[in-house]
Structures are given as structure tokens and as C-alpha cells.
Amino acid sequence: MKIVIDAYGGDNAPHAIIEGVCLALKKWNDFSVILTGDETGIENELKKHEGVDTGRVSIVHAPEIITCDEKPTIAIKKKKNSSLVAAMEIMSRHEADCLISAGSTGAVLTGATLIVRRIPGVKRPALAPIMPTGTKPFLLLDCGANADCKPEYLQQFAIMGSTYMQNVMGIYNPSVALVNNGEEKSKGSELAKASYELISKTDVCFAGNCEGREIFSGKYDVIVTDGFTGNVILKEAEGFAMELFKMLKNELLSSFKSKLGAVLCKSAFKSVKKLMDYTEYGGAPLLGINGGIIKAHGSSDAKAIVSAVLQARRYVNSGVTEKIAKSIASIPAEDTVVEGL
Amino acid sequence: MKIVIDAYGGDNAPHAIIEGVCLALKKWNDFSVILTGDETGIENELKKHEGVDTGRVSIVHAPEIITCDEKPTIAIKKKKNSSLVAAMEIMSRHEADCLISAGSTGAVLTGATLIVRRIPGVKRPALAPIMPTGTKPFLLLDCGANADCKPEYLQQFAIMGSTYMQNVMGIYNPSVALVNNGEEKSKGSELAKASYELISKTDVCFAGNCEGREIFSGKYDVIVTDGFTGNVILKEAEGFAMELFKMLKNELLSSFKSKLGAVLCKSAFKSVKKLMDYTEYGGAPLLGINGGIIKAHGSSDAKAIVSAVLQARRYVNSGVTEKIAKSIASIPAEDTVVEGL
Structure with missing residues (x-):
């Protein structure tokens, strides 16, 4: 298994990216990596870590960097020699099985769509982070790849999300809910009402509408919405x-008694922060x-990169790309249309 | 000043509503109330409270009740003798200056639109709760009156929200932000981009786009979005x-040390809960x-009703209805159109 990693994407690149890669290489033996970015910079970072099997690491020199301030479409087209575009090109030539980047979200989305391209039949790709709750995490999609959506996109998001949770995260028959501003089928925006109908026609375990209050309740495995709403949910x-x-900090520091209490509660606060x-x-x-394609958080540290590598390994081992392709191909054309629209 | 109150709307009606009304009557002298609902029921509740100036209370007998399970449009049309419709009719005959209901949100919205009616020129009314943050509260609109919006609605929401915060809440030149999935002007959904243009043409102090992360930052006085997104933001x-x-509770109860700490921190936890x-x-x-029209929370207790009465008094004293009418009438027609759309 080959994983290509954009060594120069993210707030803490390249040092945190390379540190994470080295930790992951020591932890698991079943993969090798291709690092894209400035060759000398990568080599210097690699030297800082001992005990890494360098036979499993190759470098593709691509010294340009795409920043978060650049317009994604222009950056992807012009900076052919950037760490991100080089990584995408490797994916498009099928020389790697999975890509990890902590770089600009817009550039990753644009690069993936223009260079690696969609699975045939998929109308729009969806950015799908795993979100934590007090009980079990859920997959939220789309979180910003598509600000304007059509009902048939949301139908596909439901199928893709369900396939991912089942195969990569090992959830049997994941429950799928649709974000709406009311619980009843008849409620909501035109988009939500039409999406409800189309998702009902699929094989996913559809639990119906989910109001904002229930999003973090841990009731659902997959929560589907348009990229505008999903982005707001995630960032809110x-x-x-x-x-x-x-x-809470301000209040705790306001009296001696609560200051003392805060010291005793410190590990509980830390656990909650970690859980969230x-x-x-x-x-x-x-x-x-x-x-x-795994988009790691822009502020990823080495630990987050190790998690991303674990996820990439599961992604490849599960064959989820092929499974999504099969599920999407199996939707009857007549089930992608809402009557009366 | 006359305030009409739906005595039979809300989870704790009629007892909490009447209790709140009695507390407010004792607290302030500048208003009288009309209570709508079952006459005997209201009289029995009133008897429980001493020292209330009954000369300031009148009752309109309307024994039917609209529940949250009913379809609003049907309920409003059929239940002419309900506490809510009776209150709305009083408003439409200008026999009261302000209405308070803790009943079904859908029924309040429908009743207000069909019976009391919009200010001339207002395209859509907006539900606008005040939301707390750690620093200062903000007005969020629309929170669910309109699931599907057009840019010119959001332009009016910006004006109405700004006028409300300035006149009722006493915020000088309130800053107005637009919810979007990116900070730059060029980012976002078609609706958000067009709304950005139209809001820019108004006199409000427009601070531009606001991502989900910034909503509760306390940076803005008014946050504008469509009713679908606003509803999700509020409930999330x-x-x-x-x-x-x-x-946090689970984690605090997991060890003796943190349990002890939690006892010492109790007042800090309470303060945060109260702030939020x-x-x-x-x-x-x-x-x-x-x-x-003030929509009180469905679970309102007597204290919440007292707050709603305070708000109603400020609403009437500020003359905000007339000020909104004036601001809306002053938008030049050519400033309500986005070029190229």
C-alpha cells in the first residue's frame, strides 16, 4: 500500500507532517509513503527522526507551496510544481492508493475534482469529517465542498456516507439522518423535502429528519446536509x-473556592476537551x-497525522472507493427524480 | 400600554403564564394586560396571587387550545375561538400594542402573518431571538419563519435586525454580519453572495461574512441568515x-477527586448555564x-414571562414597528436587485 503525503500542507508543515509520518511508519509495517514538497527540506526533517525504515519512504521534489489565501482554481492550475498538485498527479496516475493533505481545504477539493476526478456517476464529492459526541461519533457530510446542492446530491451523500461508515468505521447498518428545521417529513426547505423523498428510495437505513438539537445527540451514524449548512454546523x-x-474558565477563576475546585477537576476538563x-x-x-483523499485539519500536529495515516490504511483496506462506485451505479435512474419537481 | 397574552400557550400554561403576568404587574405600573383563554381557568389562576391590581387585567374568553402537533395553517383557520387566534384578532383590531405567546411557533408565525399582517413593504417577517455569548448577546435572524429565502429577504432582515437592536436593545450602530461558509465576499452559496451585495447597499453597519466559528464569538450585534440555517444554528x-x-458531568463523577472539585465549582457551572x-x-x-409579537420559549416559566413582558414594554416604548416601516420604505427599488441575476 502506498500513501502519498503533502509534506508542505498545513499550519505546522513540514515538521509536524514528517514527524507524524515517521511515527506512523514505526507503528505499522503494511505501507510505504511518498512525500511531496521541497526535497532538501523533507530530507532535513527526516534526519531528525531515528529508527525510520527509509526504504519505505520516497520523495517527489515539488518546491512550490499553495497557501490558504490563494484562489484554489487558479493555484491548482498555475502551481503545477506545488506539493499538493504533485501529490494529486501521483494519485491520478494510480501510483498511490491514498492521499493525505493538511493544506488549504479549497485547494484539496479543487485538486481532487480536477486532477484525481470523481467516481463515474458521482455528481458531487462530499467532505465528510467524523464528529465527536458524548456517546458515539458520526459522519457529517457535506461540510463545504458544495455550497449549493440539489436533492440528488444529498441522495448520493447519504449512500456514500453510509458505505463509508459501514466499511471503514465498521458500523453495521449505519443510521442516516437528514438535517432539517422540523422533524416531520412535510417540514423544511424545498431542498430538504425533496432530498427526504430521494433518500427514502435508497437502501440506506434512513432515520428521517434531524433537527439542530439532535445533531450531537449521538443518535445517528451519518448526518446528511448541503455543504453550506454542514460547514456552519461543523464550525459552530x-x-x-x-x-x-x-x-467556564472566567467563572472558575472568579473565586478562591472555585479556583481550588478547578484544580481538582482538571483531568475531567481535559477528558471532555479530548473527547470533543x-x-x-x-x-x-x-x-x-x-x-x-484525506483532508487533515489545517492545524494538524504529528498525532493528528498518525490518525490520518490510520484512517488512510483503513480506507484502502476496506476497498470503499469500489464499494461507493458500485452503490452509486445501482441507483435506478427513476429514483433520482422527485415527482412534481 | 396594553399587552395581550396568550394564557393557554406553552408547556407550562396557564399557571406559569399567569404567575409571570402577576409578577410583572407588581413590578411595573405602565401597562395593562388582556389575557386570552378559558375564562374560569384564568380566574382560578389569578386568585392564587395576592396583591395584583385586577383593574389592569381583562380576560377574553377563548377556550380552544392550539397544540404543537397541529398543522398551523389549519389550526389558525379552524380554531377561531382559541387563545392564540383571539389574541391575534385583538392585535389586528389595534386593541393592544404587543402580543406575547409561548405557544406553537408555527401557529404564532402563521397567525401573525395571516391575522395581524406584515408591515407594508416587508417581504417576509423574521423570527429573531437574542442569543447569549460570553461577552455580549446578539440577535439571530431568521430562525425559522422562512425555510427558503431570497436575497432581498435577507437584506430586509439586516435592516430590521439592526433597527431592533438599536431601538429596543439600545446598541448604538449595531454591527451586522452575514452567515457564510467563508470569510471573503466572493465565497459561499448563491444566496449568500447575492445577499452580501444587497446588504452592502443598505445603511446598516455591515461587517461582512461570518463563518460558523465566529457566530458565538460576541463580535457582532446582529447575525443574518435564512430561516433554515438560522434554525439549525439556534438548535445546534x-x-x-x-x-x-x-x-462534563460524567467525567466529574468518575473520580472522588473530581467529585469534590465539582462541589467547589458548582456556582461557576451554574453561572455559565445561566449566561447561556x-x-x-x-x-x-x-x-x-x-x-x-413576542414568541416566548415553549418551556417558559414565570421568570421567562416576566422577561417577555419587559421586552414587550421596551418594544412598544421604542416605537420600533414604525421605525422598521420607515427603514423598509426608504430602500430604493434599484438597491433590491443583484446585477446579473
């Missing part, structure tokens, strides 16, 4: 948790692309 | 906070209706 959770912890830390779950797969 | 915050506190409790801020005004 991040911001809201941060705000809540900040408020979605970088623990690796990165977000970009489902619907013809090959594994 | 509610559900997420609950889930986080549940996880949006029932503290009264109800959500339904902006754009020709008269004050």
Missing part, C-alpha cells in the same frame, strides 16, 4: 465549545473521488 | 451545550409584523 460546534470553555477534539479522528475523507 | 447551540454539560440560558432574554420578536 468548534467556536461554541471554545466560547463555553472560555466562559475531532482531530483525534484523523481527517475528513473526500467521498466520491476516484481514490482515497 | 442548545443541543451541543446540553451534550457538553452531560459529558436564552430564556433569560425574554422571547423572540417576530420582526416585520405590523405590531409587536
Whole structure:
């Protein structure tokens, strides 16, 4: 198994990326890596880590870097010699089984769509991070690959998400819910109502609509929505948790008694923070692309890269790309249309 | 000033509603109330409270009740003798200045639109709750009155929200942000991009796009979005906070040390819960209706009703309905169209 890693993508690149890769290489023996980026820079970072089987590491020199400030479509087209485009090209030539990048989300999405390309029949790929809850994590898709969606995209998201959770995460018959502003079938936006109908026609275990209140309840394995709403859900959770912890800190520091209490509660606070830390779950797969693409968080540290490598190994071993292709191909054409629309 | 109150709307009606009304009557002298609902029931509840100036209370007998399970449009049309429809009719005859109901959100929205009607020129009314943050609260609109929106609705939401925060909440030149899945002007859904353009043409203090991460940062006074996204944002915050506190509780109970710590931190936890409790801020005004309509939370207790009465008094005293009418009438027709659409 070959995993190609964009060594120069992310806030902590290249040192954290290479450190994570080295840790993963020592941990598992069943894969080799191709690192893309500035050759000398990568070699210098690799030298810092001992006991790594360098026979399993190859480097593709691609010294340009795509930053988060660049317009993705322009960057992908112009910076042919960037670490990200080089990695995508390797995927498109089938010289690697999975790609990991902690670089610009927009550039990863654009690069994957333009260079690696979609699975035949897939209308839109979906960015699908695993989100934590107090009980069990769930897959949220789409989280921003497609701001404007059609019902047939959401139908495919339901199928792709369910296939991923079943095969990569080992959840038997995952329950799938649709984000809506009401529980009843008849409620919601035109998009949500039509998507409800189309998802009902598929084989996924469809649990119906899910209001905002239930998203983090741990009731569902897959939560489907358009990329605009999904992006807001994901980022709101991040911001809201941060705000809540900040408020709690302020309150705890306001009296001697609670300060003392806070010291005693420290490990409990840490556990909750860890439980809610979605970088623990690796990165977000970009489902619907013809090959594994894992978008790691921009702020990924070495530990997050190790998680992403674990996820990439599972992705490849499960054969989920082929399984998604098969599921998508099996939707009857008449089941992708909502009557009366 | 006359405030009409739906005595039979909400999970704790009529006792909590009447209790709240009695507390408010004792607290402030500048208003009288009309209570709608079953006359005997209301009289029995009123008898439980001493020291209330009954000269300021009148009752309109309307024994039917609209529940949350009923389809709003059918309920409003059929149950002419319900506490909610009676209250709406009083508003439409201008016999009261403001209405408070803790009943079914759908029925309140439908009743307000069909019976009290919109301010001339307002395309859609918006449900606009005040949301708490660690620093200052903000107005979020629309939170579910309109699942499908057009850019010109969001333009009006920006104006109405800004007018409300300035006049009712006393915020000078409130900053207005637009929910989007990216910070740059060029980012986002078609709706968000077109709304950005239209809001830019208004006089509001427009701070641009706001990603999910920033919603609860306390940076903005008014946050504008479509009713679908707003509803998800509101309910996600509610559900997420609950889930986080549940996880924290579990972790705190897992060791003797943290259990002891939790006892010492109890008042800090309570303060945070109180800070995040949006029932503290009264109800959500339904902006754009020709008269004050305050939708109190379904689970409102007496304290929440007192807050809603305070809000109703401010609403009426500020003359915000007339100010919204004036602002909406002053938008030049050519500024409600996005070029190229």
C-alpha cells in the first residue's frame, strides 16, 4: 500500500507532517509513503527522526507551496510544481492508493475534482469529517465542498456516507439522518423535502429528519446536509465549545473556592476537551473521488497525522472507493427524480 | 400600554403564564394586560396571587387550545375561538400594542402573518431571538419563519435586525454580519453572495461574512441568515451545550477527586448555564409584523414571562414597528436587485 503525503500542507508543515509520518511508519509495517514538497527540506526533517525504515519512504521534489489565501482554481492550475498538485498527479496516475493533505481545504477539493476526478456517476464529492459526541461519533457530510446542492446530491451523500461508515468505521447498518428545521417529513426547505423523498428510495437505513438539537445527540451514524449548512454546523460546534470553555474558565477563576475546585477537576476538563477534539479522528475523507483523499485539519500536529495515516490504511483496506462506485451505479435512474419537481 | 397574552400557550400554561403576568404587574405600573383563554381557568389562576391590581387585567374568553402537533395553517383557520387566534384578532383590531405567546411557533408565525399582517413593504417577517455569548448577546435572524429565502429577504432582515437592536436593545450602530461558509465576499452559496451585495447597499453597519466559528464569538450585534440555517444554528447551540454539560458531568463523577472539585465549582457551572440560558432574554420578536409579537420559549416559566413582558414594554416604548416601516420604505427599488441575476 502506498500513501502519498503533502509534506508542505498545513499550519505546522513540514515538521509536524514528517514527524507524524515517521511515527506512523514505526507503528505499522503494511505501507510505504511518498512525500511531496521541497526535497532538501523533507530530507532535513527526516534526519531528525531515528529508527525510520527509509526504504519505505520516497520523495517527489515539488518546491512550490499553495497557501490558504490563494484562489484554489487558479493555484491548482498555475502551481503545477506545488506539493499538493504533485501529490494529486501521483494519485491520478494510480501510483498511490491514498492521499493525505493538511493544506488549504479549497485547494484539496479543487485538486481532487480536477486532477484525481470523481467516481463515474458521482455528481458531487462530499467532505465528510467524523464528529465527536458524548456517546458515539458520526459522519457529517457535506461540510463545504458544495455550497449549493440539489436533492440528488444529498441522495448520493447519504449512500456514500453510509458505505463509508459501514466499511471503514465498521458500523453495521449505519443510521442516516437528514438535517432539517422540523422533524416531520412535510417540514423544511424545498431542498430538504425533496432530498427526504430521494433518500427514502435508497437502501440506506434512513432515520428521517434531524433537527439542530439532535445533531450531537449521538443518535445517528451519518448526518446528511448541503455543504453550506454542514460547514456552519461543523464550525459552530468548534467556536461554541471554545466560547463555553472560555466562559467556564472566567467563572472558575472568579473565586478562591472555585479556583481550588478547578484544580481538582482538571483531568475531567481535559477528558471532555479530548473527547470533543475531532482531530483525534484523523481527517475528513473526500467521498466520491476516484481514490482515497484525506483532508487533515489545517492545524494538524504529528498525532493528528498518525490518525490520518490510520484512517488512510483503513480506507484502502476496506476497498470503499469500489464499494461507493458500485452503490452509486445501482441507483435506478427513476429514483433520482422527485415527482412534481 | 396594553399587552395581550396568550394564557393557554406553552408547556407550562396557564399557571406559569399567569404567575409571570402577576409578577410583572407588581413590578411595573405602565401597562395593562388582556389575557386570552378559558375564562374560569384564568380566574382560578389569578386568585392564587395576592396583591395584583385586577383593574389592569381583562380576560377574553377563548377556550380552544392550539397544540404543537397541529398543522398551523389549519389550526389558525379552524380554531377561531382559541387563545392564540383571539389574541391575534385583538392585535389586528389595534386593541393592544404587543402580543406575547409561548405557544406553537408555527401557529404564532402563521397567525401573525395571516391575522395581524406584515408591515407594508416587508417581504417576509423574521423570527429573531437574542442569543447569549460570553461577552455580549446578539440577535439571530431568521430562525425559522422562512425555510427558503431570497436575497432581498435577507437584506430586509439586516435592516430590521439592526433597527431592533438599536431601538429596543439600545446598541448604538449595531454591527451586522452575514452567515457564510467563508470569510471573503466572493465565497459561499448563491444566496449568500447575492445577499452580501444587497446588504452592502443598505445603511446598516455591515461587517461582512461570518463563518460558523465566529457566530458565538460576541463580535457582532446582529447575525443574518435564512430561516433554515438560522434554525439549525439556534438548535445546534442548545443541543451541543446540553451534550457538553452531560459529558462534563460524567467525567466529574468518575473520580472522588473530581467529585469534590465539582462541589467547589458548582456556582461557576451554574453561572455559565445561566449566561447561556436564552430564556433569560425574554422571547423572540417576530420582526416585520405590523405590531409587536413576542414568541416566548415553549418551556417558559414565570421568570421567562416576566422577561417577555419587559421586552414587550421596551418594544412598544421604542416605537420600533414604525421605525422598521420607515427603514423598509426608504430602500430604493434599484438597491433590491443583484446585477446579473
